[in-house]
Amino acid sequence: MKRNTFFILVGVVIFSVMFSYIYGSITNAQSLQGLEMRKLIATMTYTPEQVAGYRVIMYPDRAEYALSINDLTGKANLIVKGKIIESKVIGKPINDIQFPDVYTIFTLQIEETIKGKVESKTIQIYQPGGNWNGLDFIVYDDPSMKQNDDVILFLIEVEPNLYHIYGGPLGRYIIQENKVYNTAELDSQGKDVPSEFYTHGCSYEQFKKLIP
Amino acid sequence: MRKKTQWYLLLGVTLSVCFIINLACVQAYLINTVVWWEPAQRNPNKYYVISQWSEFGSAVTDWNNKNTHFGSVSKRSSPDDAPLTVVRYSSSTDGSCGWWLCYGQTGALAFAEIKLNDWYLTHGDASLGLPLDTSNKRKSVCAHELGHNFMLHHVGSPTVAVMRTTGSGRLVAQIWTPQTDDVNGVNANTHW
Numbered sequence: 001m002k003r004n005t006f007f008i009l010v011g012v013v014i015f016s017v018m019f020s021y022i023y024g025s026i027t028n029a030q031s032l033q034g035l036e037m038r039k040l041i042a043t044m045t046y047t048p049e050q051v052a053g054y055r056v057i058m059y060p061d062r063a064e065y066a067l068s069i070n071d072l073t074g075k076a077n078l079i080v081k082g083k084i085i086e087s088k089v090i091g092k093p094i095n096d097i098q099f100p101d102v103y104t105i106f107t108l109q110i111e112e113t114i115k116g117k118v119e120s121k122t123i124q125i126y127q128p129g130g131n132w133n134g135l136d137f138i139v140y141d142d143p144s145m146k147q148n149d150d151v152i153l154f155l156i157e158v159e160p161n162l163y164h165i166y167g168g169p170l171g172r173y174i175i176q177e178n179k180v181y182n183t184a185e186l187d188s189q190g191k192d193v194p195s196e197f198y199t200h201g202c203s204y205e206q207f208k209k210l211i212p
Numbered sequence: 213m214r215k216k217t218q219w220y221l222l223l224g225v226t227l228s229v230c231f232i233i234n235l236a237c238v239q240a241y242l243i244n245t246v247v248w249w250e251p252a253q254r255n256p257n258k259y260y261v262i263s264q265w266s267e268f269g270s271a272v273t274d275w276n277n278k279n280t281h282f283g284s285v286s287k288r289s290s291p292d293d294a295p296l297t298v299v300r301y302s303s304s305t306d307g308s309c310g311w312w313l314c315y316g317q318t319g320a321l322a323f324a325e326i327k328l329n330d331w332y333l334t335h336g337d338a339s340l341g342l343p344l345d346t347s348n349k350r351k352s353v354c355a356h357e358l359g360h361n362f363m364l365h366h367v368g369s370p371t372v373a374v375m376r377t378t379g380s381g382r383l384v385a386q387i388w389t390p391q392t393d394d395v396n397g398v399n400a401n402t403h404w
Contacts, residue, residue: 005219005223008223009219009222009223009226012223012226013226035291035292035295035323037315037322037323038295038315038322038323041315053317054315054316054317054322055315055316055317056313056314056315057313057314058311058312058313059311059312059313059357059360059365059366060306060307060308060310060311060377061308061309061310061311061353061356061357061377061378062307062308062309062377062378063307063308063309063329063332063336063337063340063342063378064307064337064340065337065340065377065378075337095262097260097262097291097297098262098297098299098325099313099315099325103306126305126306128306140365141366156307158304158305159305162305164305164306164307166307167307168307192366192368192377194368
């Protein structure tokens, strides 16, 4: 009886030590997962399966702002109405720690120039974020534009023929069924846009009257 | 009978010791490695600097002095021990003084990064307080990005907070430290 109890006791101790070791390994592996994934994402060597259910969210502290559509008009170099006809996501690794630089270049076919001058019938628009190899890089307040979107954009030229949208969602309007809306009115992702920029589905002609 | 009781007692004590050893392993993991896998929603509080504005350390001190429920943020010398990375860069294209980026899924963040945009050190709209040509202005951006790291979102006008965006009227020359609203936000978000 004594010998049996001793063996049971030894068995319990061995089992507990092994369990501690295995459990410790598992939790350690979980903790490493984050940093290992950081390297895979930084070097853009992850697979869609590895990032399924995950995303990168980007919060900008914007250096551009306007108080009204009137003010926005004054700050933009170029205001155009057109259609997004093409998009290309660019991804550039920086090192093996940092998030890669992921952005989308959209081609806009210009239908009407409301302010400014542009030689070409198409221009390129830079927007941070995009989907790279199954992983969404999402700007918190600025949903990605989509191909075939009919848009009115308030733009700043950053390079010849390359523009970015002034103030992100602030300077971006979408036309649906001949009605004009600020992005934030249609997509709750455009959270940081004040109601002064809402157009409540006015017609394009009415919208143009808001632009001095 | 008495001997049998002693054996059971010994068995109980041994099992308890093993359980405590087990628990200690778990706690060590929680304390020493990436805490924010578990409990969910916990954010990185250790950071590694690739490059930074000198005001970043001061912004960390300001937040730490607020003694939020989140706890102190501290610098690490190895990226392997720091889920948060801080880096300077320069871009005239992205329209932002700074960024906070994170990777994760709902309820669990894995790692994050603060980016400070050098381009606005010498450029930017004067009506928004730019460029970032004083120490307090740069500190304002650092404090704002750290606020995201404590799970804070942007707030709108007229709230007096470092979490207003530069654009929505947080004049970087006027608010450069965490305000009451910011601290209340962190404490409300932090349930540990």
